[in-house]
Amino acid sequence: MLVQETIIKKKSGWIAVDWRELFRYKDLLWFLTVRSIKAKYAQSILGVSWAVIQPLFSTLVYTIVFGNLARIDSNGVPYFLFSLVALVPWTFFSNTLNESANSLITNANLVTKVYFPRLVLPLSSVFSKGIDFLIGFMLLVVVLIINKQSPDYNLIWLPWLLVVLLMTSLGTGMLLSALAVQYRDVKYALTFLVQLLMYAAPVVYPTTNVPEVYRMWYALNPMVGVIEGFRSIFLQTMPFPYTWVIFGSTVSVILFFSGLFFFRKMERIFSDVA
Amino acid sequence: MRKVIDVNGLGKKYRLGQQDRKHETFAASLWHGLTAPIRNFKRIRNLSSLERESDSVFWALKDVSFNVEQGQVLGIIGHNGAGKSTLLKILSQITEPSEGEVILKGRVASLLEVGTGFHPELSGRDNVYMNGTILGMTKKEIDRKFDEIVDFSGVEKHIDTPVKFYSSGMKVRLGFAVAAHLEPEILIVDEVLAVGDLGFQRKCLSKMGEVAEDGRTILFVSHNIAAVQALCTHGLMLHNGQVVYQGLVSETTRHYLAEFESETGDFLSGIIPRQGLGKVRITSFEVENVNGESLVSTNSGADIFFAFQLTKDGNDAMDEVDIGFSIHSTEDDGLLTILYSSYMGRVFNLTDPITTIQCEIKSLPLPEGKYLVKAQVMQRGDVLDFPTKGVGYLEVIDGDFYGTGMKSTRLTRSKPDFLITGNWKQL
Numbered sequence: 184m185l186v187q188e189t190i191i192k193k194k195s196g197w198i199a200v201d202w203r204e205l206f207r208y209k210d211l212l213w214f215l216t217v218r219s220i221k222a223k224y225a226q227s228i229l230g231v232s233w234a235v236i237q238p239l240f241s242t243l244v245y246t247i248v249f250g251n252l253a254r255i256d257s258n259g260v261p262y263f264l265f266s267l268v269a270l271v272p273w274t275f276f277s278n279t280l281n282e283s284a285n286s287l288i289t290n291a292n293l294v295t296k297v298y299f300p301r302l303v304l305p306l307s308s309v310f311s312k313g314i315d316f317l318i319g320f321m322l323l324v325v326v327l328i329i330n331k332q333s334p335d336y337n338l339i340w341l342p343w344l345l346v347v348l349l350m351t352s353l354g355t356g357m358l359l360s361a362l363a364v365q366y367r368d369v370k371y372a373l374t375f376l377v378q379l380l381m382y383a384a385p386v387v388y389p390t391t392n393v394p395e396v397y398r399m400w401y402a403l404n405p406m407v408g409v410i411e412g413f414r415s416i417f418l419q420t421m422p423f424p425y426t427w428v429i430f431g432s433t434v435s436v437i438l439f440f441s442g443l444f445f446f447r448k449m450e451r452i453f454s455d456v457a
Numbered sequence: 458m459r460k461v462i463d464v465n466g467l468g469k470k471y472r473l474g475q476q477d478r479k480h481e482t483f484a485a486s487l488w489h490g491l492t493a494p495i496r497n498f499k500r501i502r503n504l505s506s507l508e509r510e511s512d513s514v515f516w517a518l519k520d521v522s523f524n525v526e527q528g529q530v531l532g533i534i535g536h537n538g539a540g541k542s543t544l545l546k547i548l549s550q551i552t553e554p555s556e557g558e559v560i561l562k563g564r565v566a567s568l569l570e571v572g573t574g575f576h577p578e579l580s581g582r583d584n585v586y587m588n589g590t591i592l593g594m595t596k597k598e599i600d601r602k603f604d605e606i607v608d609f610s611g612v613e614k615h616i617d618t619p620v621k622f623y624s625s626g627m628k629v630r631l632g633f634a635v636a637a638h639l640e641p642e643i644l645i646v647d648e649v650l651a652v653g654d655l656g657f658q659r660k661c662l663s664k665m666g667e668v669a670e671d672g673r674t675i676l677f678v679s680h681n682i683a684a685v686q687a688l689c690t691h692g693l694m695l696h697n698g699q700v701v702y703q704g705l706v707s708e709t710t711r712h713y714l715a716e717f718e719s720e721t722g723d724f725l726s727g728i729i730p731r732q733g734l735g736k737v738r739i740t741s742f743e744v745e746n747v748n749g750e751s752l753v754s755t756n757s758g759a760d761i762f763f764a765f766q767l768t769k770d771g772n773d774a775m776d777e778v779d780i781g782f783s784i785h786s787t788e789d790d791g792l793l794t795i796l797y798s799s800y801m802g803r804v805f806n807l808t809d810p811i812t813t814i815q816c817e818i819k820s821l822p823l824p825e826g827k828y829l830v831k832a833q834v835m836q837r838g839d840v841l842d843f844p845t846k847g848v849g850y851l852e853v854i855d856g857d858f859y860g861t862g863m864k865s866t867r868l869t870r871s872k873p874d875f876l877i878t879g880n881w882k883q884l
Contacts, residue, residue, distance in 0.1 A: 189565060191550055192558035211590040218576050218587055225578035225619070296570045297591050298550035365501055454552045455471070 283356025354438035405431035466557035532689030563642030572632025577621035610634035756856025
């Protein structure tokens with residue numbers, strides 16, 4: 184019989200991710216995700232419909248404020264569609280960021296009592312927000328059909344955009360959650376940081392409003408490529424923005440891996456400082 | 458026998474909290490306030506960096522080495538702060554050691570808390586799966602054992618009710634039922650047995666006994682010497698972060714009790730500093746339970762007796778003898794309470810050379826901790842005897858003070874000085 188052997192000792196430096204162990208805990212990941220979804224909508228009248236209401240109402244408000252009152256350019260498509268297409272991925276990003284950054288603190292009671300791969304916690308935030316994203320995405324599809332908008336051939340890039348979106352949210356989330364355990368400032372800063380970040384991404388305005396000289400710098404924000412990519416695919420606001428997507432992809436890969444390794448490095452001390 | 462746990466030179470250090478300096482002038486405190494973020498940053502960063510040796514570094518464990526063979530049930534005992542919990546946390550991989558290593562052979566499950574991961578909004582069923590997977594079971598395993606778990610817990614009827622509507626006892630039973638069905642090769646258990654009602658505790662003990670007979674190895678940490686004796690085959694005694702004794706369970710508990718008694722016995726034996734006229738002396742102090750058995754430690758909420766043995770000089774009877782005791786915190790020597798017999802309207806008449814005076818304390822309102830008991834004998838305003846160093850320690854372990862199964866130390870982060878109960882009502 185094969186005996187599983189565990190060696191416990193002080194680790195130092197950068198630690199690789201134990202994918203096999205992570206896979207063994209897939210059921211925990213599943214139940215944590217189910218727990219957070221069920222717990223969130225328990226005793227709520229509208230339940231999962233909140234996943235539709237949230238982007239829909241934000242879009243309405245932005246359409247009134249930025250589209251009708253401030254008359255911000257929307258690349259020739261109705262402002263409502265323009266902002267909804269951006270808000271669906273953006274909501275996923277900001278919700279995932281919020282939840283995964285706090286995932287270790289809210290689950291401090293688990294971290295200090297049981298061993299399991301800690302990566303499960305931010306991952307489960309991504310999964311539970313992923314469900315909201317899927318619902319939001321279906322809403323988007325319905326709205327697009329109603330408005331007789333169809334995607335063009337660039338649809339083939341959509342999976343890649345989703346990967347970039349995922350890596351950006353998860354990477355930033357892991358980075359912040361590892362920091363937040365030790366420095367609670369992260370938790371307080373995050374709420375308004377997410378608000379500020381929204382204006383640093385082309386959610387309520389088009390990238391074409393950013394002066395040309397700054398656009399390359401601006402595109403270093405991975406959400407620029409993702410949002411403008413979405414708009415190009417579904418609304419044909421512009422030719423597919425390859426450069427921005429490449430810029431954003433590079434940054435998102437860097438974010439993801441630095442987040443992952445920073446998380447692994449800090450993981451050792453979570454239970455001592457949580 | 459096969460070695461399944463091999464601990465070698467294990468050590469763990471923690472940083473102690475440092476106190477902020479106090480400031481005399483407004484300008485100084487203003488400057489102090491402005492520079493606070495920088496200081497905070499350094500302090501918080503240092504929480505995790507223990508590289509620099511200094512006074513604020515504290516070794517919770519140092520040079521701990523021992524082996525456990527397959528099938529042994531090892532009871533780990535020691536006073537508060539001996540390092541038991543730290544050792545457990547390292548063995549269950551919750552925290553990593555500062556030095557040394559541990560080799561574990563086999564699947565490990567650790568149980569440091571009952572019902573970890575329970576969410577109040579979810580049903581009992583969901584929480585069984587949640588808790589089970591957190592403890593390392595797979596969904597398949599839980600599916601297979603689900604009926605057995607529910608049956609063991611005795612909450613069948615409410616399995617689809619959100620756990621927030623459960624009584625605390627039901628929650629504990631459900632949590633324990635999950636834990637009792639783990640099938641690891643090495644099981645690490647903290648004092649979780651100290652919760653739940655007595656009948657259920659016994660059921661769990663015997664269930665865990667079965668586990669041990671299957672050739673599984675168990676590490677069990679407890680304050681409850683009786684439970685350790687009943688359950689364990691071997692014992693390990695920790696003191697100040699070091700192993701002071703390892704052997705068969707009977708030997709280890711004997712060692713523990715002997716050591717503890719020597720610590721309390723020191724107070725009143727030999728020549729000790731005393732004040733007072735000396736016509737009567739306190740010659741022994743015991744903490745006893747309802748059956749008159751002397752206790753090494755007691756629980757919050759327990760009914761206990763303080764027994765003072767008084768030895769009188771000469772043959773004359775003495776009347777109006779008033780005896781009192783005070784309880785002090787051992788952390789800062791702060792006075793917590795004083796009770797003289799005269800407060801309760803009692804004074805004593807001593808006729809025999811040796812008399813024992815007893816004071817019954819109902820539902821001990823002290824949280825977990827070690828306390829110093831001092832005592833003084835008075836007669837009409839004169840001090841007859843006052844051993845200035847105190848008469849003994851009172852070791853209190855978390856108990857069912859509220860009568861609801863809730864443990865006071867698990868409810869709040871900071872430790873209260875004393876406990877109260879109250880009747881809550883909605884008007």
